[in-house]
Amino acid sequence: MNIYFAAPLFAASDLQYNAALVEKIRQRYPEVTIYLPQENAAINDKSAYADSKMIALADTEKVLTSDLMIACLDGLTIDAGVASEIGVAYAKGIPVIGLYTDSRQQGADNQQKLAALQTVAENQFHYVNLYTVGLIKLNGDIYASEAALLEGLAAFLREDN
Template sequence: MNIYFAAPMFAKSEQIYNSYLVEKIRKQYPQLKIYLPQENDTINDKAAYADSKMIALADTKKVEESQLMIALLDGVTIDSGVASEIGIAYANHIPILGLYTDSRQQGADNQQKLEALGTVAENQFHYLNLYTVGLIKLNGQVYPSEEALLEGIQQFVTQGKVDE
């Protein structure tokens, strides 16, 4: 089974986390073939050259060849490349498992945090683009932790579908 791992990848911290999580998944599910774009030096060796069409064609082909996408949603906003990849997966009916670990989602039942929503510039929660999240939820699931994501992968591997 081919899996496309969509994630921001330009900061060293992003690359390290992506490698860490992909390696964790590969160890737990050695039968899965995970495409991590940062490992594709043909288009992602930033000391070399790849134009926009080369990058778009190469990554789109890999998305279309996959049976599942894992998409990292953390960051100030969802990474624009990740959002594009999610759109391609959705259009091709490829299930998507999103990982969103932002700690600001904690305390959803905290009355003070909820009341602060009515005050300008006091949102205690992080916002994700609802269109992009909707594309994921229409054909997948968003998980709040690595552990929950790994359980979602297990479910997909054994059942061939994502519980919504």
């Protein structure tokens, strides 16, 4: 099985997190092949040169040859490249499982946090683009932790066999 790992990759913290999570997945599921775009130096070595068409063609080819996409949704907004990759996957019927770990999701049953929604500029929760979320949920699922993501991946791999 080929998995495309869609995630932001421009900050050192992004690169480290992506590599660590992909390594966990590779160790737990050695039978899968994971494409992590940051490992493709031909287009992602930022000291070298790759134009927009080279990047789009290389990553789109990998999305289209994938059986599943894992997409990291964390950040101020969903990374624009990740959102584009999700759109390509959706258009081609490739399932997507998302990881959205933002801690502001917690407390959905806290009455003070819910009441604050009625006050301008007091939203205690994080907003994530609902169009992109909808594309994922139409052909996949979203998990709030790495542990839940790994369980969801296990279920997907069982269903695939």
